[in-house]
Amino acid sequence: MTTAPVTIGEAARVTGVSAKMIRYYEETGLVAPAARTPGGYRLYGPSDLHALRFIRRSRDLGFSVEDIRTLLALWRDRGRASAEVKAVALEHVADLRRRIAALEGMTRTLSRLAETCGGNAHPDCPILDDLAGDDQPTAASPNRGFRPARH
């Protein structure tokens, strides 16, 4: 039984990539345009599903779509050197560590502020005063420009 091609909804179900995003990836050239039924429905064979799973997994690991473009190229290139792949991965690891450090800086500053805040009914919480404070850079400042997503 050579697994028959499936439509986009089924592909979404089995790969965990939403139909919307599958179309988006096609539109932006991350995946090749899917085959179509005479009626215009997109069809996905096993290797397409494989690629979609690859993408989802990479997104899970925090790779940007651009990163994935690189990884996919390496994946498809049979003669690829593992060194290149490793480099991409390690660079991403470094990037992740930078982000973690940034978040930890924020956490530290904020926890410290919260500790000094009574947490009672009086309006004397120093958090606000610190936030309003005149521009003395603190632990979090080196991370300017970083914005976390999906609060």
Next chain:
Amino acid sequence: MTTAPVTIGEAARVTGVSAKMIRYYEETGLVAPAARTPGGYRLYGPSDLHALRFIRRSRDLGFSVEDIRTLLALWRDRGRASAEVKAVALEHVADLRRRIAALEGMTRTLSRLAETCGGNAHPDCPILDDLAGDDQPTAASPNRGFRPARH
């Protein structure tokens, strides 16, 4: 010398919030509409600059604009209870910790993969195979839905 009001460019310079963003914050009601010169230029007095610094500082600490809306309301409310402020801060700390955990999961998985990759000229790097692998969830999977920003 009662510090005279400044125009938006100067305000941007001294607060570290870009002119674009200052206008955006005004538009979205995060800050009150600025006073204007007869010619229509926005003017910012000391307390406006204070508020802008408050916002920038909060952004640095990873607060969303919505969070800041809350914090600003608490700040302006003289009778605010410090407990509320503390609660907002602590919730944000918890959120930051969740994000850190997510990123650490990715880092762990990816480092492990990179370790097992020769990093030589041969096309046998297991990273790609793992990425392509058939959908076994790994350490990073619990964090689905999280996307880091500004890679």
Next chain:
DNA sequence: GTGGGGCTTCCCACGGTGGGAAGGTCAAGG
């Protein structure tokens, strides 16, 4: 042949941020 679920394309939104065009304002210098 009809109903309803799936598919198609298209546009809009989000959060924050930047870029840039077309035009008005302001202050300094001649």
Next chain:
DNA sequence: CCTTGACCTTCCCACCGTGGGAAGCCCCAC
């Protein structure tokens, strides 16, 4: 007083990755 050039105004567009929804077509079962 007038020109120059820096600054300001509003307005629209873009990014990324994702979801929502409308209008309309397709496919299958009954």
